[in-house]
């Protein structure tokens with residue numbers, strides 16, 4: 001198996017008595033898009049700073065592209081492109097001038113820098129705005145140009161810290177699509193830090209939920225959902241034309257269907273949890289009973305369900321000192 005492109009071992013950072021990052025172990029393979037998810041103050045930026053060699057760990061190591069980020073930060077910076085949540089440009093210069101300036105700073109030869117800048121601007125969809133001053137750029141365009149700054153040095157790894165802050169929903173969608181495209185086409189490894197569950201779910205191969213400096217859980221959304229919702233992976237909601245009376249005369253019959261585990265009735269919706277996907281049999285059951293089915297919806301568990309469930313389990317397992325997690329959870333969803 002190939003060596004991981006990012007390898008964090010026992011990575012720890014203390015600020016006085018505060019453990020901002022607490023004994024973090026993480027490996028990311030080449031070409032993967034990994035989402036580091038966590039509420040404000042979770043330690044995401046501190047982790048990124050240590051991976052870039054911009055702050056020293058109190059303990060542990062961060063190895064990026066085969067280099068120790070603490071002892072060899074320059075080598076790491078050559079291989080890694082970092083996009084913070086907002087990027088500054090010289091507003092009196094055009095997008096192309098800003099980009100070629102960054103290209104020169106990164107040591108790209110004069111003969112190549114303009115062509116490379118055009119190439120990158122085309123890839124990120126800003127070719128037509130190349131001669132526009134960046135003072136006239138929207139926030140979304142600035143983030144794209146920030147990505148161009150990162151790409152011009154042809155990095156092996158891109159680290160994005162809250163890259164979609166302040167971008168409108170359609171801009172976010174486009175931006176994430178672009179990240180995925182770039183990663184797939186060029187085999188670039190991406191670490192994306194965010195507290196937007198839905199955005200991360202759209203683009204990442206694997207996610208880690210990071211709270212209070214610790215990685216609580218990691219894996220693909222699918223894997224996490226299967227392990228957390230073992231007994232509830234097949235939940236179907238059947239909507240009926242009329243409200244279901246209580247007690248419902250057909251409830252026992254429904255329970256007797258093979259593989260049905262749980263039935264819950266609310267107004268005109270019957271929610272059924274099953275051991276496997278038996279949607280066709282369920283629909284036949286309702287039709288056979290002479291009930292008008294107006295909708296069939298299969299529940300899919302996403303990252304927000306995973307996050308919620310994880311905390312539910314965590315709270316149930318422990319009866320001490322769990323209040324901070326509740327607070328984290330609330331602030332997580334608010335944004």
Ligand SMILES: Nc1ncnc2c1ncn2[C@@H]1O[C@H](COP(=O)(O)OP(=O)(O)OP(=O)(O)O)[C@@H](O)[C@H]1O
Nearest residue numbers: 015018020038039040041042043044045046047195
């Ligand atoms: N230079 C510093 N000195 C002291 N404490 C710090 C310093 N930098 C960060 N911290 C603390 O470390 C913790 C982790 O901060 P960090 O910025 O890494 O979190 P984050 O997950 O990136 O949060 P956000 O989503 O708000 O950016 C916080 O409690 C923060 O106050």
